[in-house]
Amino acid sequence: MTKPQIWVTIVLVLFIGLFMLARLTKEEQVHSDSSMMGNMPVTEEPLGELSGMQLLSNFGCLNCHGSQLEGSSMGPKLTGLAEFWNRDRLINYLRNPGSFMNSDRFKEYKKKYPNMIMPAYGNKDVKDLGKIVDYLLEL
Ligand code: HEC
Structure with a gap:
């Protein structure tokens, strides 16, 4: 070569x-x-056939917010929410409650439920969360 x-x-x-x-x-x-x-984190399958109230029960919300959503020593009542929330913000809240902690409303809750933390539901299917929120905003 x-x-x-x-x-x-x-x-x-x-x-x-x-x-x-x-x-x-x-x-x-x-x-x-x-x-x-x-x-x-894997998003769970939507539980499409369940109603808003059934989802609230299924996801354990009633354990803290009361069986009729009337509130308990572990969490505030979930009625009259439409005065403060709209659909998108409330879905975002359920997915990431921590990001709303600085509002006055939540400073108040912090005092009232000092040892309770609202869990994040970011792993739930958004359609299910939407159904819960649609239900809650009607109450
Ligand atoms: C371990 C108890 C617990 C569980 C379970 C729980 N929450 Fe909460 N939630 C709280 C507490 C405590 C607050 C008050 C805010 C805080 O201190 O984090 C709250 C706040 C809220 C608020 C804001 C209320 C307002 O007046 O603006 C909404 C809406 C809400 N929760 C919905 C839900 C839904 C829907 C579920 C189920 C998917 C759920 N929560 C499950 C404890 C809980």
């Missing part, structure tokens, strides 16, 4: 080597991505 031929061969081999390496690392990436999925 002449000198230029040797160089061309070296460059070619390098390219092929790099190409294979890139493919290998890409496969690893895809692999680790799919294994990460296992750790992500």
Whole structure:
């Protein structure tokens, strides 16, 4: 082989080597991505056939908010909410209650229910949360 031929061969081999390496690392990436999925919070299947009140019972809301949503020592009543909430904000609240803690309404609740924390329901299907909210805003 002449000198230029040797160089061309070296460059070619390098390219092929790099190409294979890139493919290998890409496969690893895809692999680790799919294994990460296992750790992500999985949204639950919608419980479409249940009514708003059944969902409230099913999700354990009544344990703290009272069997008739009249409130208990563990959580405020859930009636008359439409004065303060609209549909979108209330769904957001259920998904992430912590982000509303700075409003006066919640400073008040903090004093009234010092040891209780309203759980986040971000893992629930949004349609189910929407159904709960539609139900609550009518009360
Ligand atoms: C472990 C008890 C507990 C459970 C379970 C619970 N909550 Fe709460 N919830 C609270 C407390 C306590 C507050 C008052 C805010 C705070 O201190 O975090 C609250 C506040 C709220 C508010 C705001 C009330 C207002 O006057 O603005 C809504 C709406 C609400 N909860 C709905 C729900 C729904 C719907 C569920 C079920 C999906 C639920 N909660 C489950 C304890 C609970």
